[in-house]
Amino acid sequence: MLGLVGVDVDGTLVGTDNRVREDVWAAIERGRAAGMHFAICTGRPAVGNALEYARRLDPDGWHVFQNGASIVHARTGESLSAAFPEEALPGLLNMAHERGWLLELYTDTDMAVTQPGDVARRHADLLGIPYRPQPPEALEGTVVRVQWVVPREDEGTVTATPHPGLDLHPAGSPVMRDVMFISVTRAGVNKGSALGRIAQRYGFGMDRVMMVGDGENDVTALRAVGHPVAMGNADAPAREAARYQVGHVDQGGLIGAVDLALGL
Structure with missing residues (x-):
């Protein structure tokens, strides 16, 4: 079974109405019940909605913010962040x-x-x-x-x-x-490098990690993991970097990614 699933926010977890579908949350709960970790992997900072998403996604886990510049533990607030030059x-x-x-x-x-x-x-x-x-x-x-x-x-x-x-x-x-x-x-700080640090913390190789995203800023993470997944609404660079594709964010495409992770 996969050990870790990285989840982008805009266009992956959050749809065009700036909301997360309840059936998406239910699918994530199924994944967590099966023993998988989930990590927000977003360009947003660790405040406001993004931090709340992280706490609901995995309340006792590590999460990636600011395109890898911030790596923050949802419960303790501990930071592994990299300073900007x-x-x-x-x-x-x-x-x-x-x-x-x-x-x-x-x-x-x-x-x-x-x-x-x-x-x-x-x-x-x-x-x-x-x-x-x-x-x-x-x-x-x-x-x-x-x-x-x-x-x-x-x-x-x-x-x-x-x-x-x-x-x-x-x-x-x-x-x-x-x-x-x-x-x-x-330079060198991105979603892929940060997701690798989290996987290392959990003791997983990248062959046991999935990333689900839709944008160009997800490409480094999609290329770093063993199981890269593009949303149905993904930009061309994300689609090209992915091995799998699921549905549009507004149709609950992330549910398909969780089901895929449970079946691997």
């Missing part, structure tokens, strides 16, 4: 101000934004946290990740802009279709 921040902040792009800075549990406004407010609503924008200079604690939030037409410009020593992880949300979220982490 401090020397890279001034250049990114200058770029945000010069080009008018929204840049978000994250610690494990807090965030700051370069441009308060409608997009930042809508993103806070999506994350399930109060909209209390603070400037980067007011952010306390260790920055683990930054994120560009830009109109979809600007995605190519952002990803083509050099980010030396850093990795970019583009992803969309079915709830905020007009923007792209381009997460930026220390």
Whole structure:
């Protein structure tokens, strides 16, 4: 039997109505009753809705947030997070101000934004946290990740802009279709590396790990595991990296992934 299932949030666990179907939760409970661990594996930070999803998915387990930059235990809050290169921040902040792009800075549990406004407010609503924008200079604690939030037409410009020593992880949300979220982490830090660290904690080889996702930022995890699964609504890069495909998120596709995991 598989030991661990990594579950993306937007477009995998959460549908276009920003909700999780109750039959999806029931399927996850069947998997946990059979002895499997489940881990949130998301670009979202470990606050608000994402943290609540993690606690319901596996309340005494490890979870991946911020595209691998945050690895947090749901019950204890213990962190295995990787710090963002401090020397890279001034250049990114200058770029945000010069080009008018929204840049978000994250610690494990807090965030700051370069441009308060409608997009930042809508993103806070999506994350399930109060909209209390603070400037980067007011952010306390260790920055683990930054994120560009830009109109979809600007995605190519952002990803083509050099980010030396850093990795970019583009992803969309079915709830905020007009923007792209381009997460930026220390080079080598991604969902795949973080899921590997969790599997090691549990004592599993990656041949006993499944990842279920739908976006480009899931590809590193899909390629790292023994059983990669793409949602029916997945982007082309995720489909190409997967061995299996299940239904659309709004049709409960994750149920098919859990059933598959139970049968392996």
